[in-house]
Amino acid sequence: MNNTIALIATAIIIGGAVAFTVLLPTETAPLSSLGPATPVEIRADGTQAITINVKSGYHPRAVVAKAGIPTEVTFITNNNFDCSNDILIPALGNKTQLAPTDTKTVALGTRTAGETISGGCSMSMYNFNITFQ
Numbered sequence: 001m002n003n004t005i006a007l008i009a010t011a012i013i014i015g016g017a018v019a020f021t022v023l024l025p026t027e028t029a030p031l032s033s034l035g036p037a038t039p040v041e042i043r044a045d046g047t048q049a050i051t052i053n054v055k056s057g058y059h060p061r062a063v064v065a066k067a068g069i070p071t072e073v074t075f076i077t078n079n080n081f082d083c084s085n086d087i088l089i090p091a092l093g094n095k096t097q098l099a100p101t102d103t104k105t106v107a108l109g110t111r112t113a114g115e116t117i118s119g120g121c122s123m124s125m126y127n128f129n130i131t132f133q
């Protein structure tokens with residue numbers, strides 16, 4: 001009798017472990033890994049390139065950039081179908097619409113230290129900040 005219970009308990013534990021391993025989702029990358037490897041780059045010509053990946057929000061959401069040099073931000077989508085494809089940057093009066101898989105660049109001009117350029121989807125559900133220092 002005790003052996004039967006022990007056997008059932010063992011079967012449940014092993015079965016659970018197998019189910020857990022098999023059913024474990026494999027594509028749950030943390031949001032922080034959705035950003036580009038190098039979000040801020042100073043080019044050889046002295047201009048600054050910011051890259052933000054758009055996937056159910058903006059990655060990275062907070063960017064620290066260098067003040068005093070011409071800067072542009074490039075938004076990249078890859079099979080993204082939500083409202084974060086429609087980007088508003090109110091301070092610049094800029095509205096950018098990306099296709100689900102797309103790349104678009106917005107010139108930010110030359111900003112001064114302490115300035116923050118904010119943007120987000122048209123209903124402010126997702127947002128990002130680029131701070132210059």
Ligand SMILES: [Cu+2]
Pocket residue numbers: 083084121122123124125126
């Ligand atoms: Cu939205």
